[in-house]
Amino acid sequence: MTVPPEAEREGVGDVARLRSIPEASVARLALYLRTLGELSEQGAETVSSDELAAVTGVNPAKLRKDLSFIGSYGIRGVGYEVRPLVHQLEQSLGLNHRQxxxxxxxxxxxxxxxxxxxxxxxxxxxxxxxxxxxxxxxxxxxxxxxxxxxxxxxxxxxxxxxxxxxxxxxxxxxxxxxxxxxxxxxxxxxxxxxxxxxxxxxxxxxxxxAVELQILAFHVARRNLDHPGVTTGTTNGHALVNGAADNRTVNGSGGIHS
Amino acid sequence: MTVPPEAEREGVGDVARLRSIPEASVARLALYLRTLGELSEQGAETVSSDELAAVTGVNPAKLRKDLSFIGSYGIRGVGYEVRPLVHQLEQSLGLNHRQxxxxxxxxxxxxxxxxxxxxxxxxxxxxxxxxxxxxxxxxxxxxxxxxxxxxxxxxxxxxxxxxxxxxxxxxxxxxxxxxxxxxxxxxxxxxxxxxxxxxxxxxxxxxxxAVELQILAFHVARRNLDHPGVTTGTTNGHALVNGAADNRTVNGSGGIHS
DNA sequence: GCAACTTTGTGCGTGCGTTCACAAGCGGCT
DNA sequence: AGCCGCTTGTGAACGCACGCACAAAGTTGC
The missing domain is CATH 3.40.50.720 (NAD(P)-binding Rossmann-like Domain)
Known part of the structure; x- marks a missing residue:
């Protein structure tokens, strides 16, 4: 009558699929593509989701779900054929022509x-x-x-x-x-x-x-709270800094916190 | 009803708080810190969450919640005092001594x-x-x-x-x-x-x-699917994309994970 | 001093992303 | 040919993060 529900799969092709790919998955798809390129150079014909996940540091199930967004090109019991998968990733990521x-x-x-x-x-x-x-x-x-x-x-x-x-x-x-x-x-x-x-x-x-480094600095600080005295750390006291040779100069020297 | 606020606040200090800050919030705290530094240079004494949120492109409620992770240093009815807040952010992010x-x-x-x-x-x-x-x-x-x-x-x-x-x-x-x-x-x-x-x-x-560019390339490809034939250069774009227009912010602020 | 306004801090619902677990499907082995 | 083991694809639960909306708290004006 109105909408044939099955037609969603074949006819629409990649257009509808691409729009629905989560942003986080797109970032990982690019990662998979690069890794697959290296595997291809090393002569790999097929790769399983577990192998690719191990190399890219991603959860295998998440990897499979990511790949499912661009269509299913894996062979059950075997894995993914590297070259077709690379080709499909390139097309889905818009890399089939140079930008x-x-x-x-x-x-x-x-x-x-x-x-x-x-x-x-x-x-x-x-x-x-x-x-x-x-x-x-x-x-x-x-x-x-x-x-x-x-x-x-x-x-x-x-x-x-x-x-x-x-x-x-x-x-x-x-x-x-x-x-x-x-x-x-x-x-x-x-x-x-x-x-x-x-x-x-x-x-x-x-x-x-700079923000990337500040995020890392936060982790350094957090570690020093756990393991005080490991390196050059001193916690409280006059550890002040950050100000001298700077175009920001934001050290309020008022002790607002005990 | 009377809320007993005499809870466990002082004793915990920053240690427990730091550990519980969500990763996404840490990234934004670094962003706030930089923006506050610029505001401080311009002579701002106080700033409201709405103002700071507008400059940093973040939701005001999210910003207040982020700041609440490092302790509440705002004044209701006024906003945040810039210098004390900068100092608190630096301390929480581990920037009180150089790395x-x-x-x-x-x-x-x-x-x-x-x-x-x-x-x-x-x-x-x-x-x-x-x-x-x-x-x-x-x-x-x-x-x-x-x-x-x-x-x-x-x-x-x-x-x-x-x-x-x-x-x-x-x-x-x-x-x-x-x-x-x-x-x-x-x-x-x-x-x-x-x-x-x-x-x-x-x-x-x-x-x-390279991955960053590939993510952008994906968005180019997605747009070209919507507007086939539109290559580039058509200066005045009334390129209204799909009506979705979710107010996904302009700032990617992506967390690039390992 | 009181009322009205402003802004913070946060509880809660919602949606997204991740992960587990398992059925379905494919190849190899006997 | 048929069974077995391996791997994909995905439904479902979990957890986190986001944003709304409101109470608490402070300030300004009269």
Whole structure:
């Protein structure tokens, strides 16, 4: 009569499936793909969920459920055929064609990112570099000319950039982000320690290196509470710090806490 | 009804509280701390949870709950006093004394990390650099001598290193990790695209740049399924995606787990 | 001093993500 | 050919995290 319930499976194909993949699973699927690539180089034909889970450090059941989101390509009693699975993962993750990347900010971090081979080798060629520093605009990095950020709208559109990376200082990030968005970039990876305001249809991922270290520092502190006196730790008292050579300088020297 | 508030509050102190802070909250606490530092520079004395939540892109209730994990230092009807809150956050996150960082691998990415000011400025001085490349061992970066990785156990212990950063190629990462662990390092931040095997008492956080891009590529692919034919560059996007529009925040703030 | 307003702190319902456990399916062995 | 063992795929329970909504507590104005 109305909706044939069986038709959900075949006809819809990947479209409906992709939209329903949980965000956490997407991150792991990318991890599986890289690991499978290494296994493939080592000549593996098939791999079981237990093996792949052990290598990637993931629960086997979770891995199987993740793979089920992109369709069932495993063989019961055997495992997964590596090559077909790699192909399916690449297609589901949108890696079947290369994604041009624009990198804004070629200072300390950006310069390294521009030369990082891990991007180009995985289908993300950095095709445009931008900065505002007159000393940087005009130079070549890895054979790519650094252009002025004001050229972002034109060049990004010309070269079909789909992903933008922001490696500028924090204060400049929002303006750069706006330029990228105006150029039609819908996905942005930022290293700037600010919250970017973007339209709802633009996806932003943030990598905050200082926050990563602070999270680790928290674990150090927690351990020292458990095992005091292990290393250089002293708990209370005048352990004050964090302030001197800093652009933040936020040590309130008032003892509010006994 | 009268609530007996004379509960178990003072005696527990921070020890029990720290252990119970959810991992996701710890990541956000670090974010609040940085934002508060900026607000403090701008002369703010107090800040309400709504204001701070707006700047950091977090739900106000979630923010208040996060802060409640480290103790209640807000004033009802007013907000939070910035300086005491900063101090409390620093103490809870273990930032009241500097954490020496060792960086292994001063190639492309590592070189940038060594010169990145964001670490030293936030209480994480990079105090030791290591590599295996004879062309790199012996040079100075930011005034720090690059030593051979075989010196890791001795130098890391000497300089009280508590955090290790690994920016080596993937194949070398595990060996470097073992050296750091043998030197007593309990927290490791790795950029190598491999799963590190460590003892249970060592904390590892992984930042995988290629995976980050692949996650973004997935979102590009998903959008292209919605709008086939829309390549890029169509400047004015009325690209309303699906009507879903769940107010999933713009900030990924993803926890990158090991 | 009292009332009205503001903001914190938190109990609770809801939804997502993870994990367990098991049925279904496939290949190899006899 | 048929049985056995192995592995996938998934239903269901568990746990965590998020966000709403409200009471408690403090401030401002009269």
């Amino acid at each position: 041009a990347v624009a990198l804004v900010g070629v200072g300390n971090l950006g310069h390294a990112l521009a030369g990082y081979g891990g991007f180009d080798g995985r289908g993300f060629p950095v095709t445009a570099l931008f900065d505002v520093d007159p000393d940087l605009v005009g130079i070549h990095i890895n054979g790519i000319l650094v252009e002025h950020v004001r050229e972002i709208p034109r060049i990004a559109a010309e070269r079909g950039v789909t992903i933008g990376m922001i490696a500028t200082p924090g204060p400049a990030a929002q303006a750069v982000c706006d330029l990228l968005v105006s150029a039609g970039v819908q996905c942005i990876l930022t290293f700037a320690p600010v919250v970017l305001q973007v339209p709802a249809d633009v996806e932003v991922r943030k990598v905050d290196l | 020496a960082v060792a960086l292994v691998g001063v190639g492309n990415l590592g070189h940038a990390l060594a010169g990145y000011g964001g670490f030293d400025g936030r209480g994480f001085p990079v105090t030791a650099l290591f590599d295996v490349d004879p062309d790199l061992v012996g040079i100075h970066i930011n005034g720090i001598l690059v030593e051979h990785v075989r010196e890791i156990p001795r130098i890391a212990a000497e300089r009280g290193v508590t955090i290790g950063m690994i920016a080596t190629p993937g194949p070398a990462a595990q060996a470097v990790c073992d050296l750091l662990v043998s030197a007593g390092v309990q927290c490791i931040l790795t950029f190598a695209p491999v799963v590190l095997q460590v003892p249970a008492d060592v904390e590892v956080r992984k930042v995988d740049l």
